[in-house]
Each structure stands twice: as structure tokens, then as C-alpha cells.
Amino acid sequence: MSDPELARFFLSLVLLLVGALGGGHMFERLRLPRVIGEIAGGIALGPSGLGLVSSEAHEWLFAGFPAQGALLSAFYWLGLVLLMFTAGFKMQAESAAGSGRIIPALVVGALAIPFALGYAGAPLFADAQAGDGFAFKLVMGIAVGVTSIPVISRIFLDLGLMDSSFARNVIGAATIQDLILWSLLAIATAVQRGDAADAAGIARVIAVNLAFVLASLFLAPAAARAIRRRAFGKFTEAPLTGYTMLLCLLFVAAASLLHVNVVFAALLAGLVMTRFPSRHLAAVKQHIADISIWFFVPIYFALVGLRLDLAHQFDGTLTLLFIVTSTAIKLASCTVAARTAGAGWARAFDYGVAMNTRGGPGIVLASVAYAAGIINERFFTALVTASILTSFATGLWLRWRLAQNPDVFDELARPSAAGMHPAARPVPAIATLPKSDGLDRRRALADGGTPTR
Template identity: 80%
Template sequence: MNDSELARFFLSLVLLLAGALAGGHVFERLKMPRVIGEIMGGIALGPSMLGLISPEAHKWLFAGFPAQAALLSAFYWFGLVLLMFTAGFKMQSEGAEGSGRVVAAQVVGGLMVPFTLGYFGASLFADTRLGDPLAFQLVMGIAVAVTSIPVISRIFLDLGLMNTPFARNVIGAATIQDLILWTVLAIATAVQHGDAADAAGIGRVIAITLTFVLASLFVAPAVLRVLRRKFFGKFSEASLTGYTMLLCLVFVAAASLLKVNIVFAALLAGLVMARFRSRHLAAVRQHIADIAIWFFVPIYFALVGLRLDLAQQFDVSLTLFFIGASTAVKLTSCTIAARVAGVTWIRAFDYGVAMNTRGGPGIVLASVAYAAGIIDDRMFTALVLASILTSFATGIWLRWRLARNPNVFELAGNVGTTSFGRPSHAPTNARTTINEAAAGD
């Protein structure tokens, strides 16, 4: 690159980060998920707004020379990897609590039924398929079943609900289901890339993916404990930050060589790091989360918005049908499952609304499926908009419930007739940790 191209590239990064942070700040002040504002910042700079007002300016800023798209794509993927890495930090601890009966019911209602219906109902959206039919069916199953742990956690924190059994049950169920769904996504991308052309190939992909998961969760922590005893005591927190990032890249590189989805590998790396509870490593994880959530992840979400061309890619009937059908399936299934588990109908509906929050994971799914060539730009737009609107809907519903009765989640409504206490505000340290380590999703 020459000096002019380098200057233009850095200017595009400045505008993307500024737009994402400004949009995130506005939506945060409105008590809405910051991720939506970050995407809106990208939309404002993309073909949906700036491209309509001044196509020449948009092209000059973001497509001014051949290498610019590749450079921005590198930031896009690095932001996505760090988003999943930091999400893994929180997933294990947040999903550790909850009522076994309600959690199990929500896993069935929120995962098995929606995924099955999405998988077999994929033919309704067949005209948006670009790649392998099986990969497309798997993606559509995930699209209906996915729940956003960070966004729903952020909503619970803002409303002071994080310490209630209701919140713990939702997060516990979402943790289990999302781990399974990310595994399925890894299989879907392998199928799309031609690594599973027949039954034997699919079996091989599943075996490699599960082996990678087991090695990541059981072998890698043991190896890291040995290394920590021998070497880590000699390192400062700053140097451990670099080595932790190295661990993430090792997981991603190994997954790439094994043809396992790299986004899934980053999540596993975060889960491995979450297994270590030392004070020094907790500070290291926070340093990485700070860098990720306030720099790389906003750029990633802004680039998601930048890729949306609502004038050309927004298919109104397709989007409304997908959002309506997938919401009806997830909402009904989770509500009935919660009712079967013994909660009241209104509380069961609360579970259905909360589990339908798709947020960042829904956007990540859209990004991965679109980049892999599984879905077209219309379905990509529909998935992103579904993630945004369901996150809005959950926040509005729970706020309305609390506005009508501030003690609604303290009253009977969970299993049996027990009343549960709820502090008016979440602890400051818990709020800070989740906001900074996960709220970007």
C-alpha cells in the first residue's frame, strides 16, 4: 500500500469505531443492548445510508483500493474471534446455577423442538440457499433455536434481575443449548466446505469436532496447569495477557488445520481460560475483555452493519415471515416447556420471551453462514434483523412487566409457590464484569 491508501484505511477504521461507540453509547443510554447501536453505526456508514446519500464518498472510504476489503475483513474476523473468546470467559460461570427441572425443560423447549422445526422447515426458505442443502438445514435449525447469553444477561443486570432464579434458569438453559448449537455450526461449515460429502464424511467431521471439543475441555486444561506451575509464576499480568492471546490463536489455528469452525474454537479457548480461577488470570481475562469489547468487537459489529444493504438486500416478506415463524416456534415451545415444568402460564411466557433473545450469537451465525456461502444476502439481512428485533422485544417486555409490578419476579410464579427475593440493583462488580466482558454481544 502507498501512503494515500494507508491513510484511507486508517480513516475507515476511525469512522467505523467512532460510529460503533457513538451508536452503542446512545442505545446504552436508552437502556437497550449496546450491540444494536454498534450495528446502527455501521448501517449509517454503509450502503443503506451513506451509500444512498453519497455513493462516491462511501466507495472512497470503504472500497477505495483493492486491498482495503481484505484488510477490513481481517479486522472483521479478529473481532469475531475475540467476541467468542471473551464470551467463553463468562459462559461457564453464568450457566452454573439454576433449577434442574426448569433448565432441562427449557433446553428441550428452546433447543430440541425449535431446531427440529427449523431444520425440517428450511425448505420454506430454499430460495435463499447458496450452498450444501444439509449445511443450510443445520443453519436454519440453529437460527430458530439460538439464544443470546450476553444480551439477556445485560438486560437482567439493567433490570436488577440477575440474582433471581428466573434469570439463572434462563442463562443455564441458554448455556447448554448454545454449546450444542455451536458444535452443530462447526459441522455445518465443514459440510459446506466439502469435508462431509457422504455419510462417512459426516461421521468423520462429527468425530473430529467432538475429539477437538473433548481435547479442548479436558486435555488442554491439564497441560496448561502443568505449564502454569512451571512457568507462569515468573510472568507479570501484562505478559500473561500476551500468552493468553497466544492460547486463543493456537486454538483457532489448530481448528483451521483440522477444518473445525474457528469461531467455535475461539469459544472453546474462552471456556478453557474460564476454568482457571486465580486472581492474576482473572485480571488478565479482564484486560483482554476490555480491549476486545471497546475496540475490536465494536469494529466487527460496525462492519456487520456496513455489509447490510437494506435498499437491495432487505426482502420484507422473507424477513417478516422468518421473524414471525421462528418467534412463534421458539416462544410457544419454551412457554409450553416451562408450563410442563410447573411454573405459571405468565411466568412460562416470560421464559419464552427471554429465550427468544438472539442478539450477538444470531448475528455471529449470520456472519459465519454468509461467509461460508451457505445463505444469500437476503437471509443474512433477515437473520441480523431478527437478532436486533428479538433483543428489543425482550427488553421491552421485561420492562413492561416490572413497570406494572416492580415485585413481579419476587412473587410466586416459579416452580411451586416459593417467593424469591431480588435486590434492587445488581452488585457493582458483577455489573462491571459482565458489561465489559460480554455486553458487546
């Protein structure tokens, strides 16, 4: 690579990061999901923004020499892997025990029913299929059922609801749901690669993925503990950060060799990290999360926006059909499921809206399915658009509910720990806010003000 090419590549990275961080900051100031602003920054630099003003400038910046696309793609995948890695080791910290009846009901309402209907309804979206039919049906089922833990968690924190049983139920159900859906996505990508051409092949892929999960969650932590005691026991936070990153890359490399989806492998690597409650590792995980969330992940989301060509890839009919049908299915199934578990109709509908938040995982699904050749460009755009709009809708709905009645979730907030079943007591590791702070935020919203973060 020549010096001018290297300079152009670094300039493209600078612009992507500035666009992502600037867009994220702007959306955060508007009390909107940061991830949407990061994508918007990429859209502004892509064919839907800069490309419309000057296609030559866009080509010069982001496709100026043959290797530039591959280099940007490497950052794209590294950002995606780190996003899933950090999501994995935050899952246990952000999820907590909730109602014993609500969580299983939400898993059925948000996962089983939407996945089954999405799988069965895949022929309605046959024009969006680009690869294997079975893989496409799996992706359709996942697309209808997916829920974003990061976005809904951020909304709960902003509204002061993270310490409520409502939030714990939603995040607990979404955690179980997403683990299952990422497993199914791993199978879908294997089928698309041709590793599962018949029933025996599908069974073999399922067996490999199951073995990888079991080895990851049961054998890997024990091996890592033994190695750490013998070789790394006296290491400080700085080298442990490097070895933790090494663990993530080892999982991803092993998954590639075994034809297991690398995104799923990164998530499992993160889950392995939750098995180590060490005080030093808590700081290490925070360091990795900081560099990932503020550098690699924004570049990933900006590159997602950069790939969107709304002028040529946006299909209004396809996008509207998917958003309407998937939202109707998710809302109805989650609402009915929560109602059968004992929630009132209004609260059950709140659960349905919250579980319909697609956010980052919906965009990750679109990225993986498109890169694997399962869906076409138009459906990739539709999935990203659906993820953005449903995240908007959830934030607006919950803010409106609090504006109507600042105490609407109070009957769910902070049940007495002394009278709770031990399994339902709040986990100390959760990032919670004092109740008074949450109430102040809610009342400020009801009065039309802007609560501080």
C-alpha cells in the same frame, strides 16, 4: 501499500469505531442493547446510509484500493474471534445453578423442538439457500433455536434481575443450548466446504469436532497448567495477558488446520480459561474483555452493519416470514416446556420471551453462514434483522412486566441459601446486584423514571 492507502485504511477504522461507539452509547442511553447501536453505526456508514447520500464517498472510504477489503475482513474476523473467546470465559461466571426441572425443560423447549422444526421447515426458505442443502438445514435449525447470553444478561443486569432464579434458569439453559448449537454450526461449515459429502464424511467431521472438543476441555487445561508452572509461574498480569491471547490464537489456528469452525474454537478457548480460577488470571481475562468489547468487537459489529444493503438486500416477505415463524415456534415450545416443569402460564411465557432473544449470537450465525456461502445476502439481512428485533422485544416485554408490577419477579429473587440444595446455591462469581438496588431499579421503572446503571 502506499502512504495514501494506509491513511485511508486507518481513516476507515476510525470512522467505524466512532460510529460503533457513538451508536452504542446512544442506544445505551435509551436503555436498549448496545450491540444494536453498534450495528446501527455501521449501517449509517454503509450503502444503506452514507452510500445513499454519496456512493462515491462510501467507495472512497471503504473500497478505495484492492487490499482494503481484505484488511477490513481481517479486523472483522479478529473481532468475531475475540467476541466468542470472551463469551467463552464469561459463560461460567454468568451462568449459575437454577431449578433442576426448569433448565432441562428450557433446553428441550428452546433447543430440541425449535431446531427440529427449523431443520424440517428449511424447504420453506429454499430461496435463501446459497450452498449445500444439508448445511442450510442445519443453519435453519440453529437460527430458530439460538439465544443470546450477552444481550439477555445485560437486560437482566439493567433491570436488577440478575440475582433471581428466573435469570439463572434462562442463562443456564442458554449456556447448554449455545454449546450444542455452535457444535452443529461447525458441522454445517464443514459440510459446506465439502469435507462431508456423504454419511462417512459427516461421521468423520463429527468425530474430528468431538475429538477437538474433548482435547480442548480435558487435555489443553492440563498442558497449560504444566507449562505455566514450569515456564510462566512467576509472570505478572501483563505478560500473562499476551500468553492468554496466544492460547486463543493457537486454538483458532489448530481449528483451521483441522477444518473445525474457528468461531467454535474461540469459544472453546474461552471455556478452557474458566478452568483456571487464579486471581491473576481473573484480572487478565478482564483486560482482554475490556480491549475486545471496547475496540475489536465494536468494529466487528460496525462491519456487520456496513455489509447490510437494506435498499437492495432487504426482503420484507422473507424477513417477516422468518421472524413470525421462528418466534412463534420458540415462544410456544419454551412456554409449554416451562409450564410442564411447574411454572405458571405467565411465568412460562416470560421464559419463552427471554429465550427468544437472538442478539449477538444470531448475528454471529448470520456472519459465519454467509461467509461460508450457506445462505444468500437476503437471508443474511433477515437473520440480522431478526436478532435486532427480538432483542428489542425482550427488553420491552420485561420492562413492561416490571412497570405493571415492580415485584413480579420477587418470588424468584434470592431464595434462602441455607434451605437450597448445594448445587442450586448462587455462584459467588456471578455479577449480581444487591437486592435493594434491584428493587430500586424496578420501582423506578414502574414510576416512569430511569434507574441508574
